Structures are given as structure tokens and as C-alpha cells.
Amino acid sequence: MAADVQLLLDLLETRGNESYFGERVSVLEHSLQAAHFAEKAKAPCAEVAAALLHDIGHLLHHENEDVADRGLDTKHEEIGCEYLRQWFDDSVIEPIRLHVAAKRYLCAIDAAYLAQLSESSVKSLAIQGGPMSELETEAFLTSPFAKAAIRLRRWDDEAKVEDLPTLPLKHYLHHLKTAMPTE
Structure with a gap:
């Protein structure tokens, strides 16, 4: 398990310094x-792990930062889930898989949410x-992980603050290890 966690941390540390798609922070930041x-919201370890790893798919695809300008959806949430499934169960994977859908859901039900999105996120x-259609919003809410995905989405949206002091990556080792199922 320790080697698995270290592999994830190494990926974040080595590739995470790349710019975060038009935002003023890196992927790691x-x-x-x-x-x-x-963590500040006192989320369970699985949700903290999901928050830390939700955009790992951006580090795994091989598209440049201008991918959205070219009109391409990298499906980073799916790439990330496929990669992370070898270590984590649905309590981590599903909020990550659904965090893009959660943005679409929130935009459909809350005009103020849509108005606060960054230019890159729009x-x-x-x-x-x-934004989701009414049928899509109903289907989204049937997922047992919809609420966790919405919480993750809100943390995702908040996490674009230039020079915000944070704890180092190793601080989150406990959350990652706790979120990994025991064999």
C-alpha cells in the first residue's frame, strides 16, 4: 500500500506543477x-482523497493546456477513475467520476452557481x-454518490486561489491510506 500511495504522490509532484488549464494555479496547487x-469541511477520508485526486486524469492524458480552446473534452474524470480504480473503491472513485456531471447539474439548477464559474470552467x-436537462438532473440525483460529487465540485471550484497557503502533499497520506480498501 505504501508504494501505491507513493506512486500517486510522485505523479502529483512530477507532473502537478503544470499550469491548470487557464487558471492561476498549477494542477498540484x-x-x-x-x-x-x-478537510476544512471535516469530510471523511474518502472525500478528502477524492478532492486531492479528482483531476489526476489531467496528468495522465497527453493534451496541452489549450485543449478546451480546441474544443476537446479529454474526459479527464474517466481517465482518472480508470487509473485510480486499482487502489480505491467507489467511495473515492464515484465522486471523482461524477464531479463534471455535478458541475453540469449545479449549472442547471442554480444560475448564481453558473455566474460564479471561472472563464476556463465556463x-x-x-x-x-x-447545463443538464431536467431528465439528466433527475438521473444524476439517483446516484448514491451525487451528494459527495456536489461537495467535491464545490471544493473544486474554490480551489483556484493564487498563493493560497496549503499543507504539503505528505499531509494527505493518512487520508489516502485510510481510503484504500484493506485486502
Whole structure:
């Protein structure tokens, strides 16, 4: 288990310094901030782990930062889930898989939420399908992980603050290890 966690931390440390798709933070800063907000909300370890790892798919695809400008959806949530499934169960995987859907859901039900999205997030929303239809929102809410995905989405949206002090990556080892199922 320790080697598995170290592999994840190494990926975040080595590739995480890349710019975060038009935002003023790196992928690593964004990940640490999302985990910070989850921890501050006293979320369970699985949700803190999901917050830390929710955008790991961005580190696994091989597209440049301008991917949204080219109108491409990398499906980073799916890439990340496929990769993380070898270590985590649905309590971590499903909120990550649903965090893009949660943005679409929130945009459909809350005009104020849509209005506060960053320019980059609005651009990716259009590529990801735009706000959900009424039928899509009903289907989304049937997932047992919809509420966790919505919480993750809100931490994701908060986690774009330039120079926000956060704890180091190793601080989250406990959450990652606790969220890994025992064999």
C-alpha cells in the first residue's frame, strides 16, 4: 500500500506543477487546495482523497493546456477513475467520476452557481455538454454518490486561489491510506 500511495504522490509532484488549464494555479496547487477545503469541511477520508485526486486524469492524458480552446473534452474524470480504480473503491472513485456531471447539474439548477464559474470552467462546461436537462438532473440525483460529487465540485471550484497557503502533499497520506480498501 505504501508504494501505491507513493506512486500517486510522485505523479502529483512530477507532473502537478503544470499550469491548470487557464487558471492561476498549477494542477498540484489546485489539488492541494481542493483537499484543504474538504478537510476544512471535516469530510471523511474518502472525500478528502477524492478532492486531492479528482483531476489526476489531467496528468495522465497527453493534451496541452489549450485543449478546451480546441474544443476537446479529454474526459479527464474517466481517465482518472480508470487509473485510480486499482487502489480505491467507489467511495473515492464515484465522486471523482461524477464531479463534471455535478458541475453540469449545479449549472442547471442554480444560475448564481453558473455566474460564479471561472472563464476556463465556463469554456469546459460547454465542451462537457452544458447545463443538464431536467431528465439528466433527475438521473444524476439517483446516484448514491451525487451528494459527495456536489461537495467535491464545490471544493473544486474554490480551489483556484493564487498563493493560497496549503499543507504539503505528505499531509494527505493518512487520508489516502485510510481510503484504500484493506485486502
